Amino acid sequence: MSTRRIETLVDGIFAISMTLLVLTIGIPSISGYVSEATFQQQIATLAPKIGIYALSFWILSLFWRVNHRQFHYIKRVDRNLITINTIWLLFVALLPFSTSLIGDYGQYYTSNVIFNLNMLLIGLLYSLNWYYATEKGLVDENLDEKTIKFLRRSNLILPLLSILAIILSFFIYTWAEWAYVLTPIIIRIQRH
Template structure:
């Protein structure tokens, strides 16, 4: 006879990781579409073509930064699930909503690449990353509190991982505040993520 606990854990963590890998693969691939190609006219000259290529640098920067951010999210998600050994419906729901914002990154990247000189465009990008960061943090905290992690995980290591998961949402808030003054340049705040991790370890 099936009990309530087995029904509540009907999806294994490996299935969650497979879904995460698939969504990240698609999202990271779609990012390149945010760059586009120069508009070619019949009277295009070599100098004009080079200028159009140069004009793509804001989009290239947004693409590279977003790709780096997604790669970081993907890496730390696998670090989390190295310790998360069990799942339940709530954990699955958290991850589904997290992936909702991950899949939105190509859209917000194209917005910031095309309209990076506008505050609203930056707000869309920063909020996208903020909610992705918050749900990533919630995922770990929930797993720890519900005992879904490896029993051998010591408390100090769990707290260290919790602190590191909070870095990204905080950086998103800082970037959002700086966006009012520096617009798309505020995105460079995210490059401080690895340095901050080393400082708190």
């Protein structure tokens, strides 16, 4: 079975999820007389929501990009790979909800744990997708073992950072999700 249909579905889910993320910011609700200073204060209170929006958007964009890299090598799909991808997309589509939750209730560790569990499941399923495709011979026959192993290791970065963020959620919950900004640094270290 061709990969084209699943790639189209992935593009659609990512486009919708990334667009819905902006709705997690919301407009401040101000009643009564509003001065310019009051309005500016209310806008300033959106900073944490804008921050988590930007982080979630960035993470989704990374996943979209690396998914395309993965499917550059994956040449065929079977029923199981479609199932793995569908479940993966379920958690990708859930990210606007968990982002909204942490944007509105980031001061509670439960909302941080839910967000980071969402990220963990996205990362684990993404990693499983590559592992399954390489084990079942669904990838390009000319793909070397070194690239396969490198991508397997790279795919574990998000799950490991998610576990770190879950642990941090119990101690510094308002900053735990920022563990994900370590991703490019870890990738750079891994390449060397």
